[in-house]
Amino acid sequence: MGRRQMMADAYDVIVVGSGAAGSMAAYALTLRGARVCMLEAGRHYDPVLETPMWGMDKDAPLRAARTPDKPFGYYDATVDGGWDVPGEPYLSQPDTDFRWFRARMLGGRTNHWGRVSLRLADHDFKAASHDGIGVDWPFGYDEIAPWYDKTEQVVGITGTADGLADAPDSPAGILHEPPPPRAHELLVMEGGRKLGRPVVASHIAVITRPTNGRPPCIYATPCRRGCSIAANFQSTTVLIPPAIASGHLDIVTDAMVYEVEIGSDGKATGISYVDKTLGEHRTVSGRTIVLGASAMESVRILMNSKNPRFPDGIGADDGLLGHCISDTIGSSIWAQFPALENLPPFNDFGIWYPHIYIPWWGLDEQRSGALDFARGYHIEVSGGRWDPGAETFRHFDSVSPTAWGAALKADARRYYGTFVRFAQRGETIPRRQNTVSLHPTVTDRFGIPAPRFSYQWSEQEVRQTAHAQKSMAEFIDAAGGRMLDDIPDDVRDAMSKPGEIIHEVGGARCGTSRNNSVTDPYGRVWGVPNLYVVDGAVFPTNAHKNPTLTIMAFAWRAADHIADRAGHGA
Amino acid sequence: MGHKQGRTLTRRETLAWLARAGLTLPLVPPMLSGCADDPGQTEDVSRPVPESPAGYGRDPDLLNPTVPWPLTMTRPQLDLTEKLGDLILPPDWESPAASEIGVPEFIDEWISAPYPVQTADRATILDGLERLADAGFLQASPADAGRMVDAIASGGHGGDYEFFKRFRYVAMTGYYSSDVGIRLLGFVGNVSLARFDGPPPEIRRLIGLPPGKT
Numbered sequence: 022m023g024r025r026q027m028m029a030d031a032y033d034v035i036v037v038g039s040g041a042a043g044s045m046a047a048y049a050l051t052l053r054g055a056r057v058c059m060l061e062a063g064r065h066y067d068p069v070l071e072t073p074m075w076g077m078d079k080d081a082p083l084r085a086a087r088t089p090d091k092p093f094g095y096y097d098a099t100v101d102g103g104w105d106v107p108g109e110p111y112l113s114q115p116d117t118d119f120r121w122f123r124a125r126m127l128g129g130r131t132n133h134w135g136r137v138s139l140r141l142a143d144h145d146f147k148a149a150s151h152d153g154i155g156v157d158w159p160f161g162y163d164e165i166a167p168w169y170d171k172t173e174q175v176v177g178i179t180g181t182a183d184g185l186a187d188a189p190d191s192p193a194g195i196l197h198e199p200p201p202p203r204a205h206e207l208l209v210m211e212g213g214r215k216l217g218r219p220v221v222a223s224h225i226a227v228i229t230r231p232t233n234g235r236p237p238c239i240y241a242t243p244c245r246r247g248c249s250i251a252a253n254f255q256s257t258t259v260l261i262p263p264a265i266a267s268g269h270l271d272i273v274t275d276a277m278v279y280e281v282e283i284g285s286d287g288k289a290t291g292i293s294y295v296d297k298t299l300g301e302h303r304t305v306s307g308r309t310i311v312l313g314a315s316a317m318e319s320v321r322i323l324m325n326s327k328n329p330r331f332p333d334g335i336g337a338d339d340g341l342l343g344h345c346i347s348d349t350i351g352s353s354i355w356a357q358f359p360a361l362e363n364l365p366p367f368n369d370f371g372i373w374y375p376h377i378y379i380p381w382w383g384l385d386e387q388r389s390g391a392l393d394f395a396r397g398y399h400i401e402v403s404g405g406r407w408d409p410g411a412e413t414f415r416h417f418d419s420v421s422p423t424a425w426g427a428a429l430k431a432d433a434r435r436y437y438g439t440f441v442r443f444a445q446r447g448e449t450i451p452r453r454q455n456t457v458s459l460h461p462t463v464t465d466r467f468g469i470p471a472p473r474f475s476y477q478w479s480e481q482e483v484r485q486t487a488h489a490q491k492s493m494a495e496f497i498d499a500a501g502g503r504m505l506d507d508i509p510d511d512v513r514d515a516m517s518k519p520g521e522i523i524h525e526v527g528g529a530r531c532g533t534s535r536n537n538s539v540t541d542p543y544g545r546v547w548g549v550p551n552l553y554v555v556d557g558a559v560f561p562t563n564a565h566k567n568p569t570l571t572i573m574a575f576a577w578r579a580a581d582h583i584a585d586r587a588g589h590g591a
Numbered sequence: 592m593g594h595k596q597g598r599t600l601t602r603r604e605t606l607a608w609l610a611r612a613g614l615t616l617p618l619v620p621p622m623l624s625g626c627a628d629d630p631g632q633t634e635d636v637s638r639p640v641p642e643s644p645a646g647y648g649r650d651p652d653l654l655n656p657t658v659p660w661p662l663t664m665t666r667p668q669l670d671l672t673e674k675l676g677d678l679i680l681p682p683d684w685e686s687p688a689a690s691e692i693g694v695p696e697f698i699d700e701w702i703s704a705p706y707p708v709q710t711a712d713r714a715t716i717l718d719g720l721e722r723l724a725d726a727g728f729l730q731a732s733p734a735d736a737g738r739m740v741d742a743i744a745s746g747g748h749g750g751d752y753e754f755f756k757r758f759r760y761v762a763m764t765g766y767y768s769s770d771v772g773i774r775l776l777g778f779v780g781n782v783s784l785a786r787f788d789g790p791p792p793e794i795r796r797l798i799g800l801p802p803g804k805t
Contacts, residue, residue, distance in 0.1 A: 064650075071653065076653065077768075078768045079768045080656055081656045082659075082700070084697070084764050084765065084768045086708070089706060090706070091647075095647075096653055100650050201787070201789030204798055207790070207798070239784060239785075240783070240784040240786075242781065360798040360799055361798060364797055365793070366777030366779045367790055367793075367794050368779050368780045370787070371787050406776075407778070407780070408780065408781055409772050409776055411764050413763075413767060414764060422756075425740055425759065426681055429680065430680065430686070430775070433763060434777070437767075501799075
């Protein structure tokens with residue numbers, strides 16, 4: 022973008038990262054008058070100019086099929102990213118296979134994310150107190166609820182108040198009216214009624230009423246491409262523009278951060294980065310440093326910040342830095358619904374994302390000891406009549422294995438739009454032996470040590486997945502579908518690889534003391550009073566509720582803590 | 592085209608394509624090599640970064656999509672693709688044959704692409720086409736050609752079901768993502784709406800639900 026810092030010695034706050042965490046911190050701080058410099062490793066990105074809102078699959082290479090270059094298809098918003106970024110390697114310890122998804126662009130992964138936005142419940146913050154596993158968060162729901170409220174109001178999220186034990190309701194007037202269920206979603210709701218299990222409106226970061234100058238959803242174009250009219254949430258359309266308009270934000274893109282600088286007094290003094298366009302090393306100074314580079318990247322920066330005071334990296338004194346990382350566990354079953362066959366044309370598009378989800382219903386069972394696993398999951402259901410492309414016939418062979426000619430054309434019409442995917446999204450247990458560390462010799466193309474992951478699922482995740490597979494099969498049957506995938510004999514074969522769900526968190530967890538955590542309850546690294554981590558790295562647990570909403574609420578709360586201490590206006 | 596002659600030609604073409612694409616052997620892409628999953632590993636295993644010198648890269652122009660890799664099918668391969676494609680997706684009273692809306696060219700684009708799925712499909716599809724050629728598919732009468740398609744679809748003809756399945760998938764993707772296919776399948780979404788009402792009453796009735804609100 023070329024917005025170079027004009028006041029290099031005068032920044033109140035340096036923010037690393039422009040995704041959910043970094044942008045929320047920059048937004049909240051600039052609106053309170055702090056002068057902020059935001060560093061982003063990727064290129065400048067403008068959704069208004071770059072989003073292929075109306076591009077058709079037929080006009081894209083391979084009809085927009087998924088490739089290693091574009092893992093979510095040609096039109097996906099991700100720039101210079103994916104699970105494997107050229108020149109930026111990572112490694113896995115023996116017997117582990119961790120996948121690390123990145124997006125090197127202004128706004129980071131908020132440009133393409135799944136936009137499911139569920140609040141953690143009080144018991145999620147206090148899970149260890151309920152079942153004795155792991156640690157609690159250093160605060161409960163009531164403490165962070167005001168920031169959930171503020172975040173939801175700025176982001177704009179659909180949903181209803183359902184009074185569920187596992188999912189807190191938002192205060193009246195905050196959530197946007199959800200779109201009505203699609204045809205297959207109505208069948209799933211019928212299935213839920215038969216089973217006595219809830220199926221409710223999903224909470225999605227798409228607006229359905231005008232909000233802060235943003236027009237509501239037009240029920241067209243796939244959200245994962247980004248939204249040039251800002252009807253969904255991306256930091257590049259919702260948080261960064263008002264921060265720029267405040268006059269208090271400088272943005273430096275193509276800035277690959279590698280180190281937090283520490284002064285002789287033990288305080289952070291600035292950030293060092295590689296200017297990717299010039300290949301030069303630069304340092305920018307600020308009174309407070311905020312890391313929001315993404316969980317694994319922020320941990321990597323801390324570990325790489327070695328100095329006389331912190332010879333093993335900042336925050337590494339007590340041996341917890343890089344430990345207890347976790348990703349959501351996922352598994353799925355595809356089904357086919359005969360009731361949806363041969364339907365006449367009708368518009369099934371809606372807000373593109375699923376309009377419903379199946380919340381966790383087993384809390385009481387779990388509390389009573391009736392289940393053999395500790396934490397819950399929800400089920401995301403996706404299907405519908407989408408614009409035909411490379412995904413349309415992925416499961417066609419299961420229902421029409423041999424047809425050709427006129428019979429094939431009849432079957433294509435018969436089965437189009439009848440495939441529905443049920444996907445478990447489950448809480449996982451952060452374990453000390455699941456780690457990210459720096460490789461001793463391998464570096465990326467900037468010379469920064471490559472991260473090395475070690476991660477294995479525990480029996481908790483295996484047992485939960487077995488339960489989820491059985492539950493999804495029950496839902497499919499109750500809703501009138503037929504399963505296209507068998508439940509595997511070894512349920513491990515159905516489980517996602519760590520990192521694949523892209524909900525990786527932990528590594529610098531927050532807590533009540535330096536004995537049990539890397540940061541304090543506001544994300545401030547123990548021992549460095551002006552250094553904050555505000556992304557998923559601080560999560561002590563990884564509830565099954567998708568992490569982005571909580572990352573943003575935490576980042577805003579941390580920003581308010583910074584502004585309060587500095588005496589900035591409210 | 593004789594069997595041996597055809598096989599030699601295919602390999603040469605493959606090597607030429609690899610050279611053009613800037614790829615080096617082995618042909619198996621690193622992501623599929625399985626080494627990262629080998630439980631016997633005692634060393635760090637680097638997650639390989641697949642290079643894609645001839646792909647569209649990580650930051651293509653999304654508003655002006657182009658296919659940067661060269662198409663590689665030979666004329667005989669295109670002739671086989673056209674004949675097989677038109678049998679699998681034939682013309683009828685309401686729609687054209689596959690070859691009339693660019694499906695053979697799309698299959699060429701697909702099997703010429705430098706990505707793992709497409710590279711695997713290239714081997715499967717070109718080998719299958721070659722076996723069809725060896726069996727006299729191009730010269731066969733419509734009835735005989737149809738019997739040959741029946742054979743590969745039912746898993747006969749030397750176990751060619753994988754070829755049938757992948758060829759059919761790519762052909763269907765090309766055919767149904769076109770304007771013709773969109774009309775045939777009845778996709779009517781992706782138009783700007785002031786409000787979204789969900790499925791109309793007629794659809795609710797057809798899927799066995801009572802009319803009205805949920």
